Amino acid sequence: MVEAPPILDISPFYASDEAAKAKLVEQVRNCCLHNGFFQIVGHRVPLELQEALLKNVKDFFALSPEDKKKVHKDNTTWNRGYESIGSQILEKGTNPDLKEGFYIGEEISKDHPYFVEKKLNSGPNQWPQSLQDPETFRKVSMEYYHALHGLARDVLVILAKTLDLADDFFSEFTDGAVATLRYLHYPPQPADSDEKLSRGIGAHTDFGSVTLLMQDDVDGLQVYEKTTNEWLDVVPTKGAYVVNLGDMFQRWSNDLYISNVHRVINKSGKERYSVPFFFSGNPDYTISCLPNVRKEGEPAKYEDMTVTECVGGAYKRSYGAATAHNAQRERADVSSTAQPIAV
Template sequence: MASGAPPLLDFSSYYGSDEAAKAKLVDEVRKCCLHNGFFQIIGHRVPAELQEAVFTMSRTFFSLPQESKDKASIETNSWYRGYEKKESQILEAGTAPELKEGYYLGEDLPRDHPYFVNKKLNSGPNMWPQDLSDSDSEEFKSVLTRYYRMMHELARDVLAVLAKTLDLESSYFDAFTKDAVATLRLLHYPPQPKDSDLKLTRGIGAHTDFGAITLLMQNEVDGLQVYEKATGDWLDVEPRKGAYVVNLGNMFMRWSNDKYISNLHRVINKSGRERYSVPFFFSGNPDYVVQCLPNCRKEGEPAKYPSMTVQEAVGGSYNKSYAAAREYKVKAAPKKDNVLISTQPITV
């Protein structure tokens, strides 16, 4: 495997007054977006102690007995919140169901909220763990809620820099980020069996993300790889304490008329250790209309894609990946009395 991806950028200049340093950051981000859509940032405003607390909450949840985790299962709701068992998803065709388990949350909305009523991008109430002690439960909710809100702030900051890379005002994406939908995931990758077939076994299979941008926090265990199209190599992304791996999703690539890249990445945990990561997927306001961004096509050149809402652009991709895992299991499972039980697809 090759090394050296993605570059590590100091984001602190965005918050400073040095215009030359800001311009340098914008230029570095632009180069990354044109190359493979990935970069890492340090110098952000998310406190290190909050990051560490999130990993503590993640280890606390995943160490619960299986029956306790199952009480918060995403299979108990239709809006994609709660616990996901291992082998629930296939993102790379031709591979086995993925060796990860997850816990997914978002804005904790009541059932009478318009986003829940109208089924906007898996919006609704969170499925909080039931078997934590009262004090642990309170801390779990408090830490993850605070972190979720801080990640919204960081996503808005990153989008402001992305706007500048396209010679737009830093406020260009404000309407897109207003009342935005995002998903925070706690992910746990057990060590892959030493005798596993690396052509079939994945923590997460090769895929591109669905939304606008992703902000990923990793613990010290590696496994994330980014595809380098120019050479055909998979580049190892070494974890950097406190850093965020930032990548563009399919919707942003479409939005930029394919000027910027939504790139393949995967996780293969060959470390022999437990890997934890915390991605934050920022989709945006579900009713915002995505159409070709300014400065992303030549004069007189048509846009490659028709306009559509964020809901239309992002929704549906989730169902496809989960349907693939269900189909795999159905084919692999023995029939009982010639009956196979299917799982209801998740509504996004």
């Protein structure tokens, strides 16, 4: 029987027991070779901060549609703010995703080089002012963002160890790294909805290097298991993070490590909330085939590409697909309701 991604205790990473550390590295390596998914506990993100962040998420999505639209991401060209339900299609042949979101990134000003040079999703955040305590919302969001930035760097050190690379191998990649914190809300889907068309998030792989996902207590996340052609439920675990590799890391590793397909279908009958943190890396860093990932004589499968080229193109495709779908549906609705002109 194939089991869902395992829960790994990464506390040995922060300790001095080399045997325990080596065991952890081997466990992570096996997960990366198999499907690129695992859960972690024993990290340094406080449970109190996680709970405060989840309160932020629920408070924001409880706002009225009018208040959420005041900070809609369409107010920007750098993907910060509120995302309406149906804004994205991540699986070809399905309806737009049944989720709404809110994007947060590093807080930078409009004179920052990343903004001036239009680097990947870089610019000022939009902060909702209609909340009961908007300043606490902002402070908790940014404290959590920076905590996850640190955890992502720790995970990348562990990944370096799995490839017999130096602990600081990814330091240039993580220096000046762009990352995205995304609040997500999945309204419950009808129990009889067609799973082939209606998804919280359609089956997809992530775009960047690593993703760290905090779930609430409502299930719905599923990971594809290629060996048995089935979908495995990733049961929410209090305090844990679901870790998965993205397309950029698979490309980087010459397909040695896996960026695996996953989806969300919320048939729980409850509101579901989750918080992924997408670590993209320094936007100017060039992704070139890693050492120690190719067999002797095996060529690199991919051309060199910057982080911006890897991640930015994927964002545009997923949102462009939903825009085209919704426009086509609107045209069809207009056509079906049009009345013939009397002559």
